[in-house]
Amino acid sequence: MTPSTDSRNTSAKEWVVEDVAAGTFRIDRTTLIDEAVFEREMASVFGRCWLYVGHESEIPKPGDFKARDVGNRPLIFWHGHDGAKRVLYNSCRHRGALVCRIPEGNARGMSCFYHAWTYNSTGALNGVPGDEGYGEHFDRAAMGLLSPPKVDNYRGFYFVCFDPGAVGLKTYLAGAADYIDLVADQADDLEVVPGAHEYSMDANWKLFVENSLDGYHLLPLHKTYFTYLEEREGNTLDRDDTTEALDLGNGHAVICVHGPWARPVARWTPALGEHNRPQVEAKYQELVERYGSERAQMIGLTDRNLLVFPNLIINDIMGVVIRTITPTAAGHTKIHQWSLATAGEDPDLRARRLDSYIAFQGPAGLATPDDLEACEACQAGLRTAPDVTWSDISRGMHREHAGQPSMASDELQMRAFWRRWQSLLD
Structure with a gap:
């Protein structure tokens, strides 16, 4: 079998070939070198599966945080002052800049360095310089840091999933x-x-x-x-x-x-x-x-x-x-x-x-x-x-x-x- 010249449209059945009668299991090496395959993986694997973020012991005190890339998405693993441990997207709701630019620490809030929008440890937006410029319909409560669609932990190991339709973590772990x-x-x-x-x-x-x-x-x-x-x-x-x-x-x-x-x-x-x-x-x-x-x-x-x-x-x-x-x-x-x-x-x-x-x-x-x-x-x-x-x-x-x-x-x-x-x- 010859690999397709266009891996963007090739069925994965052509890349993983199992022949039980012959006792062979073969992998097309295209899957390990092709950037188009990599892009499909980021969407179909890392965009749909539960991914590990961190362990609860890493953020024991209110305000403790870790900034991590998970599935090539920047996240903040943050222990809120309300007692909850959250995973938040590390992206300002204004123009998208990283809100947290250091790998770890303890903070009651974080301020985006670009335009100084400020978020507290629950992710809520609590500071907007010159907010009168947005008019009466600006809804600050709707502009906090967002979380991935699914966040859960098993025995203190925290995971996220970017697919809102995915099965629950315990089912996924099997x-x-x-x-x-x-x-x-x-x-x-x-x-x-x-x-x-x-x-x-x-x-x-x-x-x-x-x-x-x-x-x-x-x-x-x-x-x-x-x-x-x-x-x-x-x-x-x-x-x-x-x-x-x-x-x-x-x-x-x-x-x-x-x-x-x-x-x-x-x-x-x-x-x-x-x-x-x-x-x-x-x-x-x-x-x-x-x-x-x-x-x-x-x-x-x-x-x-x-x-x-x-x-x-x-x-x-x-x-x-x-x-x-x-x-x-x-x-x-x-x-x-x-x-x-x-x-x-x-x-x-x-x-x-x-x-x-x-x-x-x-x-x-x-x-x-x-x-x-x-x-x-x-x-x-x-x-x-x-x-x-x-x-x-x-x-x-x-x-x-x-x-x-x-x-x-x-x-x-x-x-x-x-x-x-x-x-x-x-």
Whole structure:
């Protein structure tokens, strides 16, 4: 099959081709390099799906705010002085300028620098210089900052949807909600650690999604990290350890691995320090008492990478890392990430948690640069798309369609993503 020369009008059925009998699942590489495809995605995927904005702990006090781009739309995540947490469009109702031009802070109100229209922390317009120039019919109450059509949160994770006809958040999350629960149940009081990592890659956003769910690349690509881990603690990752990949519905997916690294919530290794061992083991016992041994093991001892389609990755491995994906062009993507931890955590345990996170997942760590290089190498190789048309995502199809469990090194999780992507673009 030859890809269409006009991707604006091409059916996505031509781009994602699954042949169960042959055991093949192929992706037309046009979908990863074409700007017209990117424009369709921004309307059909990012314009219709629920997108992650932030965690409630990031704006704990009235007036606290974060300014963020979500789906390439500028938003303000703001804790109003009336007690409500809101998501507002970061755009003055007068001429459209950004109202908030700093990434975070605390404010009772914000004033647009252009003409000084001023809004309070609920988004209401409460100041217009020279408002007599608008006459008696000017309705200030109707000119406050607007909110996206749908805003909701699940277990403290806030999402927005720009499609007023979309299903509710809980319905949308489908099976992914269960895995968010496994994060939220780690402690009664979780908080995003102050500070964030922000970086970008010269590659398509879907390559980053694939990489985030790909258990097949761990040993060959991250050899340096696992050598370091083995030399430091004597721990190794065995590809044949119990692993699992699951399609959670609506494009969401997860891989579960029993890894060799420490988990401050419940799994002690020497990296956490001998003096921290009692409190880590006590935490695990607390989980057992609260949830039972089977669920405690899922919460505390199983490592997971979760995709909430399309823009949220939760890496729950040596700690919890929240990553958001913001596509800016067919060949460019921005990534933001934060660490989520137990509030009031022992300072030494917190430091060791962050050290482990930065060593593996930080943008200058031993793994993330590998991942970004791999994605950018793929993007460079995709320049051959006119001649080398297809990418293969067939690994494990024989297990999937035989009803057998899929392993994390399979590609069921990527197929779940691409099937949902295809359905939205058509």
